Amino acid sequence: ASVTRAGDDCVSIQTGCSNVYIHNVNCGPGHGISIGGLGRDNTKACVTNITVRDIMMHNTMTGVRIKTWQGGSGSVQGVLFSNIQVSEVQLPIVIDQFYCDKSTCKNQSSAVALSGITYEKIKGTYTVKPVHFACSDSLPCIDVTLSNIELQPIQERYHMYNPFCWQTFGELSTPTVPQIDCLQIGKPSSNRIQSDYDSC
Ligand SMILES: *[C@@H]1O[C@H](CO)[C@@H](O)[C@H](O)[C@H]1NC(C)=O
Numbered sequence: 035a036s037v038t039r040a041g042d043d044c045v046s047i048q049t050g051c052s053n054v055y056i057h058n059v060n061c062g063p064g065h066g067i068s069i070g071g072l073g074r075d076n077t078k079a080c081v082t083n084i085t086v087r088d089i090m091m092h093n094t095m096t097g098v099r100i101k102t103w104q105g106g107s108g109s110v111q112g113v114l115f116s117n118i119q120v121s122e123v124q125l126p127i128v129i130d131q132f133y134c135d136k137s138t139c140k141n142q143s144s145a146v147a148l149s150g151i152t153y154e155k156i157k158g159t160y161t162v163k164p165v166h167f168a169c170s171d172s173l174p175c176i177d178v179t180l181s182n183i184e185l186q187p188i189q190e191r192y193h194m195y196n197p198f199c200w201q202t203f204g205e206l207s208t209p210t211v212p213q214i215d216c217l218q219i220g221k222p223s224s225n226r227i228q229s230d231y232d233s234c
């Protein structure tokens with residue numbers, strides 16, 4: 035698989051991508067940069083060692099996003115998003131492990147496992163919510179690191195949302211703006227099941 039500029043994502047990274055370096059991209063309007071959707075129709079997805087840096091985004095729906103379907107397997111490991119400048123982006127930082135293009139998708143226990151996701155120097159303005167991390171109940175996201183995050187709301191909108199995290203573990207290596215206190219520091223107490231099924 036490969037990196038494409040097709041569809042409505044500015045850059046889309048699909049299964050099979052490893053050791054990919056994306057830099058100096060100008061994005062928007064439209065969608066932002068996405069890894070996935072991965073794991074559709076219970077498929078296995080493997081993505082490792084992805085670096086996305088020096089990106090400018092204006093007026094996009096999402097900024098940097100990882101999206102996976104429930105019921106998939108495999109993993110996304112080692113992703114660095116660095117020096118991303120956003121302006122008037124609805125949702126600058128997104129992990130969505132409940133990705134669904136229908137109105138409802140059944141909750142399933144298997145998931146594409148996410149670990150080692152680093153966000154550094156993500157700055158600028160948003161219009162809806164600065165951070166949205168929705169991770170799988172059965173396989174929480176681990177080693178999610180945030181540093182140098184400075185995201186300011188565009189003032190005119192009447193409804194802004196706070197950062198959201200669900201089953202997301204990791205660390206804040208610097209204070210962030212806004213404060214992201216929904217991230218759970220450290221590792222999940224119950225070791226998540228890493229089976230051969232998840233290995234890539
Ligand atoms: C990760 O990908 C980069 C290219 O972005 C490559 O230079 C580097 O050697 C890769 N690291 C590993 C451990 O494979």
Ligand SMILES: *[C@@H]1O[C@H](CO)[C@@H](O)[C@H](O)[C@H]1NC(C)=O
Binds near residue numbers: 139141171
């Ligand atoms: C699926 O799981 C999520 C997270 O636990 C929950 O918020 C949502 O309501 C569930 N959806 C259904 C249809 O059960």
